[in-house]
Amino acid sequence: MNELDFDTPRFTIKKPAVRYDAQGGAPDAERAQRAIASFMRDMTRSAATYMESCIRCGHCAEACHFYVTSEDPQFTPIWKLEPFRKAYRKKKVTAQELRGWQELLYDSCTMCGRCTLACPMGIDIAGLVAQARRGMFAAGLVPHELHAVAERAEREGSPLGATPKVLKERIEWLSDEHGVEIVLDRPQADIMVTLSSIEIMKYPASIVALAKILARMGASWTLRSEGYEATNFGLFSGNLDWQRDMSLRVIEAALACRAKTVLLPECGHAYGAMRWQGANMYGKPLPFRVLHITEFLAEALRERRLELTPMAGSLTFHDPCQVSRRGGATGAPREILASLKADLREMAPGGDASWCCGGGGGVVTMHRADAHRHRAFEIKMKQVEATGAERLATSCSNCRLTFDDGQAHFQWDRKMESLLELVAEHLAAPG
Amino acid sequence: MALLEFARGPALALSVAVFVLGLAWRLYRIFRRPLRPDHSAPRPGASRHGGLRAIFAKMLPPKGVRIRGAQMVNAYAWHIALALIAFGFAPHIAFIARHLGFGWPALPDPVTYMATAVAIVGLLAALAARLSDGVLRLLSSFDDYFSWAVTMLPLVTGMALLPAPAAPVPLAVHLLSLELLLVWLPFGKLAHAALVFVSRWRTGTDFARKGAAV
Numbered sequence: 001m002n003e004l005d006f007d008t009p010r011f012t013i014k015k016p017a018v019r020y021d022a023q024g025g026a027p028d029a030e031r032a033q034r035a036i037a038s039f040m041r042d043m044t045r046s047a048a049t050y051m052e053s054c055i056r057c058g059h060c061a062e063a064c065h066f067y068v069t070s071e072d073p074q075f076t077p078i079w080k081l082e083p084f085r086k087a088y089r090k091k092k093v094t095a096q097e098l099r100g101w102q103e104l105l106y107d108s109c110t111m112c113g114r115c116t117l118a119c120p121m122g123i124d125i126a127g128l129v130a131q132a133r134r135g136m137f138a139a140g141l142v143p144h145e146l147h148a149v150a151e152r153a154e155r156e157g158s159p160l161g162a163t164p165k166v167l168k169e170r171i172e173w174l175s176d177e178h179g180v181e182i183v184l185d186r187p188q189a190d191i192m193v194t195l196s197s198i199e200i201m202k203y204p205a206s207i208v209a210l211a212k213i214l215a216r217m218g219a220s221w222t223l224r225s226e227g228y229e230a231t232n233f234g235l236f237s238g239n240l241d242w243q244r245d246m247s248l249r250v251i252e253a254a255l256a257c258r259a260k261t262v263l264l265p266e267c268g269h270a271y272g273a274m275r276w277q278g279a280n281m282y283g284k285p286l287p288f289r290v291l292h293i294t295e296f297l298a299e300a301l302r303e304r305r306l307e308l309t310p311m312a313g314s315l316t317f318h319d320p321c322q323v324s325r326r327g328g329a330t331g332a333p334r335e336i337l338a339s340l341k342a343d344l345r346e347m348a349p350g351g352d353a354s355w356c357c358g359g360g361g362g363v364v365t366m367h368r369a370d371a372h373r374h375r376a377f378e379i380k381m382k383q384v385e386a387t388g389a390e391r392l393a394t395s396c397s398n399c400r401l402t403f404d405d406g407q408a409h410f411q412w413d414r415k416m417e418s419l420l421e422l423v424a425e426h427l428a429a430p431g
Numbered sequence: 432m433a434l435l436e437f438a439r440g441p442a443l444a445l446s447v448a449v450f451v452l453g454l455a456w457r458l459y460r461i462f463r464r465p466l467r468p469d470h471s472a473p474r475p476g477a478s479r480h481g482g483l484r485a486i487f488a489k490m491l492p493p494k495g496v497r498i499r500g501a502q503m504v505n506a507y508a509w510h511i512a513l514a515l516i517a518f519g520f521a522p523h524i525a526f527i528a529r530h531l532g533f534g535w536p537a538l539p540d541p542v543t544y545m546a547t548a549v550a551i552v553g554l555l556a557a558l559a560a561r562l563s564d565g566v567l568r569l570l571s572s573f574d575d576y577f578s579w580a581v582t583m584l585p586l587v588t589g590m591a592l593l594p595a596p597a598a599p600v601p602l603a604v605h606l607l608s609l610e611l612l613l614v615w616l617p618f619g620k621l622a623h624a625a626l627v628f629v630s631r632w633r634t635g636t637d638f639a640r641k642g643a644a645v
Contacts, residue, residue, distance in 0.1 A: 045464040046633050052461055053630040055623045056575055057506075058566040062497045073565040118496045121627055122489055122634035122645060276641055279470035286472070328474055328642030352644035353495025 002148040004161050010405035011160055011202055012365040013148050019368070021102060023140040023147055028095035035098055035139035036087040042131045043088070050123040051088045054078055060125060063118035065355055065376035066108040077115035077125045080104040084132045098141055105132050106143045107369035110360035112321035117353060126326070133238030142237050143369075146362045150237035153197075154245060159233045159365075162200040164225040171223070174204055180211045186222035192259035192288075193223050194230035194250055194274075196267040198397040206266060206397065209424030210293070216427050217305050221263075227253025230270035231398075235277070236362035243273065247281035250274060254288055261289045263296055266420050268320035268360060268396040271327050292323055293420055294332035294395045301339045307428035310341035316389035317344065318380070318403075318416070319354040320396030333395055333419055340426055345387035355379045359402025377406040384414060393417040435599040438606035446610035453617025454625055461629060474642035481639020482632035488645060489631050502560055509553030512546040516586070519543055544593075547586060554583050574619040581615045584608040 005014040026034070043051075060077040061067045067075040083093045083101050113126040136142060142150070149159040156163050162170075171182045183189070191214070199206045214221045227249040234242030254262045264270050275290045291299070300306040317333055324330040330351050337344050347354060358376030363369050380403075384392055394400055394416055403416035478484065492498050517523060519538035528534030558579055561567045588605040597605075616622060631645075638645045 043464060045461060045466045046637065048461045048464045049626070049630050049633045052457065053623060053626045055620050056567070056570040056572075057499075057502070058564065058570055059498050059503070061566045062499060067566075071565075073569040076566050076570065079569060114496060116634070117493045117644060118498060120489055121623065122485055122631040124634055124637070276471050279472070280467075282470070285470045289472070326641070326643055328638075328644075330644075349495030351495070353493070 002152070006201065008405075009408045010359075010364055010401055011198060012367075013145050015367045016144050019144045020147075021141070021144050022099070023142060026140055031095040031139040031141065032093055032098060035095075035135035035141070036084075036093060038138035039084050039087060039131060039135040042134060046124070047128065047131060048088075050125075050128055051085060053121045053123055054085075055121060057120065059118045059120060060115035063114040065110075065112075065114075065358055065379055066372055069375035069379065070372070074104060075108050077109070077129075078123070080109055081125070081128050081132055084128070084135060095139065095141070098136065098139055102136065102141055102143060103368075105129060105136060106146060106361075107363065107366055108372050110321070110356045110358060110363050112356035112360055113326045114321075114353070114356065117325070130235070130238070133236075134240055135238070137238035143366050145366045145368075146233070146237050149362075149365050150233035150239065150242060153229070153231070153233040154239075154242045157249065158197045158200075158229050159231060160197040160201045162195075162197040162229065164228075167195075167200060167223070167225065167228060170200055170204060170207070174208050174211075178208045180208055181215065182207060182211045183222045185225055186257065188258050189220045189222035190259065191219055191221040191261045191263050192254045192257055193221055193228075193263045194265055194270070195223070195228055196231050196265045196270060196397045197229060198231070198267070198401055199265055202401065203397055203418065206418050206420055209418070209421045210265075212424045213297070213306065213420075213427065216430065217300060222257055224253035224257055226256070227251070230265050230267055230274065232270060232273035233362065235269060235273045243277075244281045247274060247278050251278060251282050251286065254286075259288050261291055261296070262286075264290065264292045266293055266395045266397050266400075266418055268322035268327075268398060271320075271329070272322040275327065292327070292329055292332065292395070294323065294336060295329050297420070297423055298332040298335040301335060308339050308423065308426045309428050311422065311426055313390040314343040314345050314388070315391040315393055316347055316384055316387040317350070317419070318347070318357065318384075318392060318394040318399055319351060320394060320399050321354070321356050321360055323395060324354065325352045336419060336423060340422065343389075345389040347383040347387055355383060357399045357402040357406075359398060359405070364398060364402050364405065373402070374406065374409050377402070377410070381406065381410065381412055381414075391417060393419045393422055395419045433599065433603075435603040435606075438603040438610065442607060442610050446613040450613040450616060453614075454622065457617050457622050458625065458629070469637075469640065471640070473640045477642055478639045481645070482636040484639070485631040485635020485645045486628055488635075502557075505553050505556050505560075509550045509557070512550035512553065513582075515546040516543050516550060516589075519546070547590060551583070551586050551590075554579065554586070578615065578619045578621050581608075581612045582621070585612055 002013045064075060064077050083097050087093045109129050111126040111129050115125040153159040171184055175182050232243055232246045234246050264274055271292045279286045357380055358373040363373055400416045520543040521537035524534045524537050561571050585608045588608045591601050592605055635645050
């Protein structure tokens with residue numbers, strides 16, 4: 001049941017013959033009550049401010065790739081919160097309504113936060129969607145695939161079956177194949193490296209690239225088998241307990257090896273989950289730095305601990321929403337590309353306002369959402385083509401997966417590359 | 432008691448009281464909630480003035496994000512026009528000065544008449560958009576239409592007073608329409624006149640910590 005599918009460009013579970021988009025056997029009245037209780041439990045001052053402030057202007061619709069590509073008003077970002085807005089106003093909400101809203105909260109929202117940029121009131125709609133997803137999880141109303149991968153991540157430590165045993169085998173294979181040392185379970189290290197399951201299972205060259213760079217820098221580093229998985233499907237699916245479990249695995253592993261820095265992989269939501277929410281899962285400030293790989297590389301280049309050779313050709317960069325727009329690290333990849341002396345052709349709009357690839361927020365895992373996602377991806381293809389750049393790169397393996405799937409679906413003759421791998425290919429000779 | 436006396440006396444006092452207490456209640460609904468502590472390390476060099484910056488930055492259209500252009504231009508136009516009418520028309524300044532003890536120079540009458548025309552046309556266009564646009568129609572409820580009506584009423588009743596001098600009954604009706612606006616403002620979407628600062632401040636503060644865009 002829920003067998004993983006590694007034979008298609010997009011890694012997720014195989015398309016379910018029968019969908020189970022509801023979990024548990026709670027009666028409908030209880031489901032609705034649980035959803036609302038969860039939503040209201042999270043009703044902080046920030047959330048209450050946002051629930052009170054909407055002026056129903058509809059500007060957020062124009063910022064949403066799912067609305068823009070369908071012109072279906074129900075995809076207006078703030079409308080995706082309607083049952084929870086009703087509940088906040090003490091109006092009755094039924095489980096049937098919530099079932100109807102599952103598509104809006106999960107299939108057609110990547111929590112990319114473009115709507116937040118567009119909102120004249122500054123309402124963080126993406127943050128409210130995350131809060132509503134926690135309500136949906138409490139109600140047992142999570143889409144089949146997303147629940148399946150999140151449950152696997154909680155049980156096995158990886159959403160894609162990249163268990164510690166699989167990781168160890170991969171590392172041995174990669175070390176032999178590429179003649180590079182990939183350090184696992186060193187008792188003490190300055191840097192604890194984390195990975196995305198997508199890298200382990202689909203893009204292992206990224207692991208090799210990272211090992212090469214760290215070796216060139218002479219860094220003290222390790223992977224830890226008790227906490228290497230940076231993705232956090234607890235966050236996506238809306239289960240706060242699972243989110244905390246997944247974060248604590250990494251935090252405890254970093255504490256065990258007395259790491260001064262936890263290095264996050266090319267993954268968008270892993271950055272949000274650990275850099276901005278990790279300490280809150282831990283309940284106090286983290287005694288180590290948390291850096292996205294692009295921030296780490298930019299810093300190393302700035303401090304001249306790493307030197308690069310120029311790259312040939314023009315390139316456009318796709319900003320992962322959770323690292324750039326919502327994470328604040330928009331400048332880091334551009335510093336790296338400047339060091340590569342890249343002929344950078346920015347997309348329009350790019351940087352903080354960049355369009356999402358359509359696969360974030362767990363959307364790429366859901367077969368049911370494919371039509372929405374592919375429509376949204378057409379925006380991205382047009383943006384890339386308009387730059388005239390020869391190559392494209394990103395710093396998120398989930399975006400890369402979404403591009404691979406989009407490329408196959410549209411038979412698009414472009415290939416998304418990893419910025420990390422580009423850096424590894426252009427390491428200057430030592431001395 | 433004559434209608435004008437009622438409008439200038441108890442109705443005005445009551446509406447101002449409801450306005451002040453209602454807004455305080457609306458803000459209390461927000462500020463009674465806990466502000467969850469954020470243990471994440473702020474981005475080095477993060478601005479401490481993100482809240483204030485967001486309040487001003489959000490007055491302009493967002494960079495790189497397409498917005499409903501005509502709707503936004505119209506909104507700028509009638510918001511500015513309403514401010515010019517409310518605080519620039521000589522009789523309004525005299526009214527404020529009578530109650531607060533201070534005033535300021537008025538705009539020339541033709542300017543406020545022009546502003547009134549802009550506000551009325553703008554509000555009619557806003558209503559037409561709300562009724563005809565799929566997104567706006569879906570989002571709209573009683574609050575949106577009633578708020579529109581109570582905003583429009585003082586403009587219409589004010590226009591009915593021209594040319595001065597005003598007769599007592601139309602003047603009373605104009606005052607009562609303003610008082611209706613004051614009474615309704617805290618409880619519906621018109622409270623954004625105050626909430627806009629709270630909301631933008633909140634997002635600006637939280638996002639500046641991360642160095643993220645607002």
